Amino acid sequence: MLHSRLRPLPRRHAPLHQSSSPSSTAPAPDFQDQDDLEVEESPEDIFTAFLPHLFPDDAPSFHGDPGQHLLYSSPRYGNLDIMVPSYPSQSEKRTEEIAAGLPQDGKVNQVEEGRKLFAHFLWSAAMVVAEGVENADTSSVDSDTAMWQVKGESVLELGAGAGLPSLISALAQASRVTVTDHPASPAFAGALRFNMSHNIPKTISTDVSIEPHEWGVLDDPFALQNKGAFTRIIAADCYWMPSQHENLVRTMLWFLAPGGRVWVVAGFHTGRTIVAGFFETAVKNGLEIERIHERDLNSTTEDGKEVRREWMPVREGEAPENRKRWCVVALLKRAQENET
Numbered sequence: 344m345l346h347s348r349l350r351p352l353p354r355r356h357a358p359l360h361q362s363s364s365p366s367s368t369a370p371a372p373d374f375q376d377q378d379d380l381e382v383e384e385s386p387e388d389i390f391t392a393f394l395p396h397l398f399p400d401d402a403p404s405f406h407g408d409p410g411q412h413l414l415y416s417s418p419r420y421g422n423l424d425i426m427v428p429s430y431p432s433q434s435e436k437r438t439e440e441i442a443a444g445l446p447q448d449g450k451v452n453q454v455e456e457g458r459k460l461f462a463h464f465l466w467s468a469a470m471v472v473a474e475g476v477e478n479a480d481t482s483s484v485d486s487d488t489a490m491w492q493v494k495g496e497s498v499l500e501l502g503a504g505a506g507l508p509s510l511i512s513a514l515a516q517a518s519r520v521t522v523t524d525h526p527a528s529p530a531f532a533g534a535l536r537f538n539m540s541h542n543i544p545k546t547i548s549t550d551v552s553i554e555p556h557e558w559g560v561l562d563d564p565f566a567l568q569n570k571g572a573f574t575r576i577i578a579a580d581c582y583w584m585p586s587q588h589e590n591l592v593r594t595m596l597w598f599l600a601p602g603g604r605v606w607v608v609a610g611f612h613t614g615r616t617i618v619a620g621f622f623e624t625a626v627k628n629g630l631e632i633e634r635i636h637e638r639d640l641n642s643t644t645e646d647g648k649e650v651r652r653e654w655m656p657v658r659e660g661e662a663p664e665n666r667k668r669w670c671v672v673a674l675l676k677r678a679q680e681n682e683t
Contacts, residue, residue: 345467345470345471345640345641347469348412348416348417348466348470348474349370349399349407349413349415349416349417350405350413350414350416350435351407351412351413351414351543352411352413352414352424356654358559361667373644386570392593393492396468403661406427406465406466406467406470407425407427407621408427408428409427409428409429409529410426410427410428410429410430411426411427412424412425412426412427413425413426413465414429415472415473416505417477417511417513417514418477419477419480419514420511420514423510423542424538424541424542425465425505425507425510425542426505426533426534426537426538426541427465427505427534428504428505428528428530428532428534428535429448429529429532429534431528464506465505465507466579466580466610467580467610467612467640468506468579468580468608468609468670469504469505469507469508469579469580469608469672470507471579471608471638471640471670471672472491472505472507472508472511472577472579472606472608473507473508473510473511473673475490475491475606476491476493476508476511476512476515477490477514477515478491479491479492479493479515479683480492480493480494480514480515480516490604490605490606490634490674493512493515493516493517493575494515494516495517495518496517496518496522496574496575497518497519497520497521497572497573497574497575497576497600498512498517498519498573498574498575498576498577499521499523499569499572499573499575499576499598500512500520500521500522500523500576500577500578500579501523501524501556501558501576501577501578501581501591501594501595502523502524502525502578502579502580502581503522503523503530503535504524504526504528504530505530505534505535505538505539505637506522506530506534506535506539506553507521507538508577508579509521509539509543509551509577510539510543512549512577513539513543513547513549513551514542514543514547516547516548516549517549518549518550519550519551519552519573520549520550520551520552521551521552521553521554521569521573522535522539522552522553522554523553523554523555523556524555524556524557524614525555525557525558526555526556526557531553531555531658536553537551537634539551539553540543541601551623556594558587558590558591558593559587559589559591559593560593561592561593561594561596561597566597566598569598570597570598571597571598571599571600571601572598572600573598573599573600573603574600574602574603574604575603575605575606575630576595576598576603576606577606578595578605578606578607578608579606579608579609580608580609580610581614582609582613582617582618582621583617585617585620585621588621588624588625588673589628590621591621592624592625592628592629592630593628595625595630595675596628596629596630596677599677601677602680603676603677604674604675604676605630605674605675605676606632606672606673606674606675607621607622607625607671607672607673607674607675608670608671608672608673609621609670609671610640610667610669610670611649611666611667611669611670611671612637612667615656615658615661616656616657618665618671618676619656619657622635622656622673625675626678629677629678630675630676630677630678631675631676631678631679631680632673632674632675633649633673633674633675633676634673634674635654635671635672635673635674636651636652636653636654636671636672636673637651637652637653637654637655637669637670637671638650638651638669638670638671638672639651639652639668639669640668640669640670641665641668642668652669654671654673
């Protein structure tokens with residue numbers, strides 16, 4: 344099962360810029376408002392790992408606490424130490440901090456902006472991409488697995504957070520991996536740098552870089568130097584803000600190389616309507632859906648393969664408690680692009 348790959352690692356001493364008790368300062372997202380490692384598992388950790396078996400409809404959308412280290416057990420690449428981005432600090436002077444968040448000289452409070460990004464968790468959609476890339480890094484693949492191949496490809500991840508898909512892409516020998524998130528993202532406080540440098544052996548020749556990028560802003564040096572530069576673009580659980588859908592599509596089209604593909608993976612924790620709205624925006628603005636399906640995050644077939652069903656923009660009878668176990672997986676390309 345996908346979620347069984349993760350285990351919490353023992354707590355470490357947090358750097359000064361991180362909270363020592365992240366779970367008390369970082370509430371769960373409320374989208375209605377907007378080398379071998381030894382692991383000491385507590386009974387609570389073991390129980391948590393089996394929750395998807397006990398309650399199959401209640402699949403977690405995200406994992407870990409801000410600033411926590413997680414053990415990601417990869418069947419192909421071994422044990423990986425994944426640092427979850429820290430939660431942007433909360434000042435004791437909340438009144439002053441909130442006031443500082445108001446526009447002043449064209450600037451906003453970066454702490455407040457960082458909290459809105461929800462980068463301080465490892466999202467299940469990122470694990471779906473990571474698993475797909477890993478499964479495709481073999482000598483024999485079928486048509487379903489082949490869509491995830493990255494060997495020799497140039498990979499861009501948008502809204503990366505902890506950057507797990509980027510890390511796995513580097514281990515799978517992509518020629519280049521560029522990890523991006525919003526400039527205000529707490530991922531830049533150390534998590535992305537740790538996850539890439541700590542887990543990628545020096546023998547790996549992939550060119551890995553970490554860059555800030557705001558969707559739709561295409562006139563900065565990074566964007567201007569990399570137009571049409573990426574053959575694979577990853578966007579996992581980046582869709583909860585409908586106001587940013589058009590900017591996200593603009594970024595995808597700008598960076599997508601001729602013949603390139605975009606991987607879209609999204610859970611339904613924000614509602615199916617929001618995810619469907621992204622696909623409508625993507626098609627309207629120049630992308631085409633090449634493949635799409637829904638995947639069960641909790642179950643597999645008897646031979647260990649994914650449980651899938653048809654993608655539906657509206658599914659009658661669906662409620663929050665029974666949609667958590669599903670996510671949508673799609674492969675996008677430029678509209679009317681000739682196959683090579």
